[in-house]
């Protein structure tokens with residue numbers, strides 16, 4: 312099984328993060344973010360009313376039209392924490408994929424709030440809560456499963472995502488994090504608790 316990483320957004324800029332990982336014919340998307348500064352420069356832009364293609368042109372959300380050239384089916388959309396550069400494009404792009412959105416409980420609540428505020432698109436993707444920690448796994452398909460690892464960031468319930476792709480091993484998607492062994496809120500990073 313071939314594993315391929317598609318750098319969709321956020322790679323040569325700050326914001327609008329989106330990465331797709333293709334394992335054989337199955338694809339998992341990590342994050343769908345917004346680039347706020349690209350919205351701010353348009354004084355009267357009301358994001359909730361704008362179309363995805365306009366926002367792509369404004370460079371405010373990832374240009375996911377590249378996904379049309381990737382062979383395979385998107386099986387899951389995974390968000391690692393609730394900052395807008397990771398979840399802000401969900402209301403504009405998620406409906407294009409017949410796939411659930413998976414996030415930690417707090418992140419999932421923020422995603423639902425984003426979806427409720429959307430005025431242009433109807434987003435019906437189910438939103439699943441997967442708590443971070445070794446005990447919890449989400450079976451994406453027969454071949455792929457997902458685990459969240461507890462990390463600290465400037466927002467609670469942040470996680471690294473680990474995509475288990477036996478027999479190819481694990482793919483770790485880790486963006487914003489800090490390893491704080493004595494966090495004010497939440498549990499310390501997992502490698503500390505399970506060492």
Ligand SMILES: [Zn+2]
Nearest residue numbers: 392394464487
């Ligand atoms: Zn962040």
